[in-house]
Amino acid sequence: MSSASATAPAVLRPRKEARHRDLRRFLVQRLGTGVVLLVGITLVAFVVTHLVPGDPAAANLGQRAIGNPAAVAAFRHQYGLDRPLPVQYIVYLKDLLHGNLGISEQSHRPVLTDLSEYVPATIELALFAIVLSMLIGIALGIVAAVFRDRWLDQFIRIVSLAGVSMPVFWIALVAFYLLFFKLGWLPGGGRLDPTQNNPAHLTGLFTVDAALHGQWTLFWSALRHLILPGLVLAIYTVGMLTRFTRASMLEIMGNDYVRAARLKGLPERVIVLRHVLRPALVSIITVAGVAFGSLLSGTVLVENIFSWPGVGQYAYRSAINLDLPAIMGVSLFVALVYIVVNLIVDLLYGVIDPRIRLS
Amino acid sequence: MTVAAPAPLEPPATAVVDNARWRRLRPDTPLPWRRPLALAGLAIIGAWAVMALFAPLIAPDNPLAQNFATLRPPSGAHWFGTDELGRDVFSRVLFGARITLPLAVILVIAAMIIGAVLGGIAGFFGGWVDNLIMRIADLVFAFPGIILALAVAAALGPQLRNAVIAVIVVSWPAYARLVRSLVLSARSSQYVVASRLLGSSGLRVLFIDVRPNAAGPTLVLAALDIGNAVLLLSGLSFLGLGAQPPTAEWGAMVAEGAQNFSDWWVGMFPGLAILTVVLAFNFIGDTLRDMLDPRTARAVRV
Amino acid sequence: MGALLQVENLTVALPTRSGYQNAVDGVSFAVDAGEVMGIAGESGSGKTMTALSLFGLLPHGARTSGSIRLDGGELLDMNAKQLRAIRGRQIAMVSQDPATALHPILSIGTQMTEHMRHHLGVSKSEALTRAADLLGTVRIPDPEQALHSYPGQFSGGMRQRIAIAVALAAEPRLLVADEPTTALDVTVQAGILRLLDRLCRERGLAVIVITHDLGVMSATARRLCVMYAGRLAEAGPTSELLASPRHPYTRGLLDALPHPEAGGAPLVPIGGSPPSLGRVPAGCPFHPRCRYAQPLCATERPEPKPISDLHLLACPPDPLRAAS
Numbered sequence: 001m002s003s004a005s006a007t008a009p010a011v012l013r014p015r016k017e018a019r020h021r022d023l024r025r026f027l028v029q030r031l032g033t034g035v036v037l038l039v040g041i042t043l044v045a046f047v048v049t050h051l052v053p054g055d056p057a058a059a060n061l062g063q064r065a066i067g068n069p070a071a072v073a074a075f076r077h078q079y080g081l082d083r084p085l086p087v088q089y090i091v092y093l094k095d096l097l098h099g100n101l102g103i104s105e106q107s108h109r110p111v112l113t114d115l116s117e118y119v120p121a122t123i124e125l126a127l128f129a130i131v132l133s134m135l136i137g138i139a140l141g142i143v144a145a146v147f148r149d150r151w152l153d154q155f156i157r158i159v160s161l162a163g164v165s166m167p168v169f170w171i172a173l174v175a176f177y178l179l180f181f182k183l184g185w186l187p188g189g190g191r192l193d194p195t196q197n198n199p200a201h202l203t204g205l206f207t208v209d210a211a212l213h214g215q216w217t218l219f220w221s222a223l224r225h226l227i228l229p230g231l232v233l234a235i236y237t238v239g240m241l242t243r244f245t246r247a248s249m250l251e252i253m254g255n256d257y258v259r260a261a262r263l264k265g266l267p268e269r270v271i272v273l274r275h276v277l278r279p280a281l282v283s284i285i286t287v288a289g290v291a292f293g294s295l296l297s298g299t300v301l302v303e304n305i306f307s308w309p310g311v312g313q314y315a316y317r318s319a320i321n322l323d324l325p326a327i328m329g330v331s332l333f334v335a336l337v338y339i340v341v342n343l344i345v346d347l348l349y350g351v352i353d354p355r356i357r358l359s
Numbered sequence: 360m361t362v363a364a365p366a367p368l369e370p371p372a373t374a375v376v377d378n379a380r381w382r383r384l385r386p387d388t389p390l391p392w393r394r395p396l397a398l399a400g401l402a403i404i405g406a407w408a409v410m411a412l413f414a415p416l417i418a419p420d421n422p423l424a425q426n427f428a429t430l431r432p433p434s435g436a437h438w439f440g441t442d443e444l445g446r447d448v449f450s451r452v453l454f455g456a457r458i459t460l461p462l463a464v465i466l467v468i469a470a471m472i473i474g475a476v477l478g479g480i481a482g483f484f485g486g487w488v489d490n491l492i493m494r495i496a497d498l499v500f501a502f503p504g505i506i507l508a509l510a511v512a513a514a515l516g517p518q519l520r521n522a523v524i525a526v527i528v529v530s531w532p533a534y535a536r537l538v539r540s541l542v543l544s545a546r547s548s549q550y551v552v553a554s555r556l557l558g559s560s561g562l563r564v565l566f567i568d569v570r571p572n573a574a575g576p577t578l579v580l581a582a583l584d585i586g587n588a589v590l591l592l593s594g595l596s597f598l599g600l601g602a603q604p605p606t607a608e609w610g611a612m613v614a615e616g617a618q619n620f621s622d623w624w625v626g627m628f629p630g631l632a633i634l635t636v637v638l639a640f641n642f643i644g645d646t647l648r649d650m651l652d653p654r655t656a657r658a659v660r661v
Numbered sequence: 662m663g664a665l666l667q668v669e670n671l672t673v674a675l676p677t678r679s680g681y682q683n684a685v686d687g688v689s690f691a692v693d694a695g696e697v698m699g700i701a702g703e704s705g706s707g708k709t710m711t712a713l714s715l716f717g718l719l720p721h722g723a724r725t726s727g728s729i730r731l732d733g734g735e736l737l738d739m740n741a742k743q744l745r746a747i748r749g750r751q752i753a754m755v756s757q758d759p760a761t762a763l764h765p766i767l768s769i770g771t772q773m774t775e776h777m778r779h780h781l782g783v784s785k786s787e788a789l790t791r792a793a794d795l796l797g798t799v800r801i802p803d804p805e806q807a808l809h810s811y812p813g814q815f816s817g818g819m820r821q822r823i824a825i826a827v828a829l830a831a832e833p834r835l836l837v838a839d840e841p842t843t844a845l846d847v848t849v850q851a852g853i854l855r856l857l858d859r860l861c862r863e864r865g866l867a868v869i870v871i872t873h874d875l876g877v878m879s880a881t882a883r884r885l886c887v888m889y890a891g892r893l894a895e896a897g898p899t900s901e902l903l904a905s906p907r908h909p910y911t912r913g914l915l916d917a918l919p920h921p922e923a924g925g926a927p928l929v930p931i932g933g934s935p936p937s938l939g940r941v942p943a944g945c946p947f948h949p950r951c952r953y954a955q956p957l958c959a960t961e962r963p964e965p966k967p968i969s970d971l972h973l974l975a976c977p978p979d980p981l982r983a984a985s
Contacts, residue, residue, distance in 0.1 A: 041501075044498060157396075157645075161638060161641050161645060162638060165586060165637040166637075167590055167593055167594065167597075167610070167613070167630055167633045167634065167637070168594075169610075169614075169630075170613050170630030170631075170633060170634070171630075173613065173616060173617055173627075173630065174627065174630070176620060177620055177621075177623050255761065256756055256758065256761035256762045257761060257762055257763060257764040259756070260756055260763070260764075261764070262716075262718055262748070263716055263718065263748055263749065263754045263756075264748060264753070264775070264827075264831070265744075265745045265746065265748030265749035265750060265776060265779070265780065265831075266745075266749070266776055266779060267745065267779070270775070270779075274767070274775075275764060278766060278767075279764075279765070279766055293503045294503060296506065297503035297504050297505040298505075300505050300506060301505065304617075315506055316509065316598060319509045319512075319513035319514075319600075320513055320599075322513065322514070327510065330506070334501075334502060338501045352766070353766050354766055354768075355765060355766065355811065
């Protein structure tokens with residue numbers, strides 16, 4: 001161990017600088033891999049979508065136009081489909097760097113515009129659902145671990161198994177029917193009531209925007225509209241997180257240092273929260289990252305039922321119609337989310353576990 | 360000598376394995392009975408298997424037979440009511456089992472074989488083969504399940520067969536990763552090294568020494584995966600990319616239910632069918648995992 | 662002076678496949694303040710269970726009987742809350758492997774001050790100051806920096822010192838050290854033992870050292886208890902026991918393990934192996950492996966009897982009497 005001076009400030013300064021340096025290096029490294037991944041995704045998405053049996057022309061032109069070779073040729077030319085594949089890819093990349101993701105074949109608008117409309121809606125929904133899932137899931141997992149093998153644990157286990165066994169599109173329907181149609185407790189669709197106007201645009205997340213502008217009725221309305229789809233989406237991830245939290249905590253509880261904490265006479269609450277939960281959070285956060293991905297999956301199935309104007313619906317329509325630019329756009333979005341989520345997870349690792357920070 | 364009360368203990372489990380709970384059962388209680396969940400799961404699957412097998416005999420009506428009694432609520436004549444074309448929902452649910460159950464099992468077996476072979480190759484040969492296979496697996500993993508399945512199914516055309524292919528494409532990486540890591544850890548384990556030193560060829564080692572150890576976790580993954588497969592398959596059908604009308608498939612039936620949401624029975628029962636099947640497989644898979652995990656295995660076996 | 666810790670006829674029964682079996686069977690000993698006592702035995706001898714029973718942290722379903730009196734108070738009668746008040750504050754334990762016994766992601770400062778503050782109610786800054794002092798006492802260089810560091814940044818020997826400091830943070834009267842040097846390099850062991858010795862003298866701390874390593878015993882413990890299959894085989898002053906043991910098992914241990922008093926004689930292992938829980942032979946548990954065994958050893962359970970002022974022996978035939 002180095003023998004620095006004993007006065008606190010002098011010791012703190014070099015440590016903080018070192019930490020910032022490490023963080024910077026870490027971020028740069030991560031961004032580098034992220035860019036590589038993005039390029040990889042574009043390549044794969046490009047190859048897959050351009051080599052499949054389906055014909056975009058057939059999907060997007062009417063039946064009569066298909067029979068007309070001139071119309072098909074015009075369509076192909078307009079979307080650059082008549083050029084050699086590698087050239088198409090280079091063109092695509094070039095456009096990408098200029099922020100041009102192409103024109104959607106269904107909406108005839110720039111894909112970027114489409115995405116900028118739909119992405120915030122889905123992000124808001126997914127964020128709401130993941131926060132909800134983590135709060136409920138981790139709490140249930142802790143309870144299950146603490147009351148291991150007693151009836152509460154068994155009950156939570158069944159509930160979480162049920163959660164991951166439920167078809168999300170079905171429970172969405174059930175929730176819609178019960179809570180909106182029959183009981184009228186919550187709104188049945190859309191992000192706001194039909195008569196309300198969107199809040200002033202800042203992030204695209206209605207709750208955030210409304211709150212930032214002090215438009216509290218809009219805020220509550222947006223929140224109420226989030227609850228039903230958010231809850232439905234969260235069911236699967238709550239199940240996931242509960243099981244992982246429980247397993248993670250039980251594994252940690254078997255460790256010597258937990259017994260050592262008991263030997264110190266610390267109250268049980270401190271032991272569970274500080275000695276067991278903290279190390280468990282590392283794997284829990286990992287699972288939360290995966291859970292976020294599965295939430296995005298869920299949006300495809302759920303946005304339709306709740307008339308939520310998000311990427312899920314857009315992805316579905318694009319796939320059905322073989323709208324290649326749109327599909328590529330969605331792929332890029334998915335890849336971006338994956339990278340950002342991984343980055344956040346890695347950063348959180350560093351916060352929770354000093355061993356990672358220092359290595 | 361004072362005989363004290365049982366030593367005061369902390370309410371939650373201490374560091375040592377908790378065997379006390381199982382003490383309540385007599386030591387000779389057969390193993391399956393100690394896990395009521397797995398038992399329930401097996402019973403449910405068994406019931407569905409029987410129903411699927413004998414559907415043509417049990418079902419009151421032809422699942423494709425339309426009549427004028429459209430959207431009738433559950434009654435004596437139609438236990439689950441009728442859908443928008445007057446078809447008996449109960450019969451359709453029964454026949455749906457004949458589609459979903461076999462397909463899900465076949466699907467998982469296919470994904471397991473493909474994934475295990477690829478993973479085994481990757482783990483065994485290493486080098487660029489390993490890299491290539493794993494990069495592809497990672498890429499597939501990065502995509503949220505249904506979005507990728509969606510893309511593949513849409514590209515191939517909306518057909519049940521293509522939906523099955525799509526789900527296989529999405530599922531194989533998990534097996535590849537598992538088998539690869541098992542092969543890697545087995546390669547460096549003592550008994551394999553000893554076997555190689557004794558002259559066994561690589562392939563022999565793979566099949567005789569590695570396979571038994573790899574089989575367990577892989578099968579557990581498969582058991583847990585069947586539930587997932589059912590969810591993905593019915594999800595794709597729900598979106599219209601799997602089973603096409605008039606096929607009675609559960610996911611497609613829930614989609615129909617969404618169109619007629621005020622007639623709750625149309626979507627409710629097929630969805631419940633999916634739920635029970637997936638839940639049953641998850642019960643079984645969960646117990647299997649407990650049994651194979653050395654940490655929790657003792658609590659089950661003792 | 663009255664003993665700080667008085668254990669009488671302690672029996673710990675653990676649930677197994679074949680019913681409850683005694684891991685600790687009728688063990689009695691006492692420890693005074695300012696003394697180091699050793700408990701020696703192989704794995705499975707019940708020494709760790711004995712230690713854990715002092716803290717009331719036995720496995721689920723364990724049953725204890727007998728008496729454990731700490732400063733007069735009966736530990737076996739205490740409820741969970743009372744025991745929590747005792748743990749760390751009156752008695753503390755240093756576990757075998759400092760690499761796993763210290764929490765990997767909590768700072769040393771936190772690990773030292775959390776129970777200090779809980780038991781003694783001192784403020785955070787006061788606690789940190791005391792912690793730094795303690796680290797200095799156990800000879801950790803640069804205590805201020807160490808408080809903000811993590812166990813992974815220290816070597817094995819340092820970690821054990823820190824573990825000892827953590828154990829002492831709430832100022833306990835009795836320290837239980839379970840195999841304190843087993844996980845450490847030989848070169849580092851001596852330092853740890855000297856530290857324990859010093860702490861004992863300087864603070865009037867009572868120390869129980871549990872180990873299978875007789876070399877460690879001869880270096881630190883003033884008195885020694887030898888355990889076999891959960892029972893006491895022999896107990897007495899360390900020097901006497903190691904120089905002229907009276908129990909065949911102790912003799913066997915000395916012949917089988919290297920230690921300073923052996924003087925370079927070849928090692929002779931004891932034939933057979935220690936009995937596992939539930940397979941303890943009737944009568945004297947050691948008799949199947951004992952070369953002096955007599956017929957009565959298979960039927961009569963030996964009780965520890967005093968053979969001199971401080972020396973107890975649980976071996977009625979006493980075959981080694983002539984040798985002493």
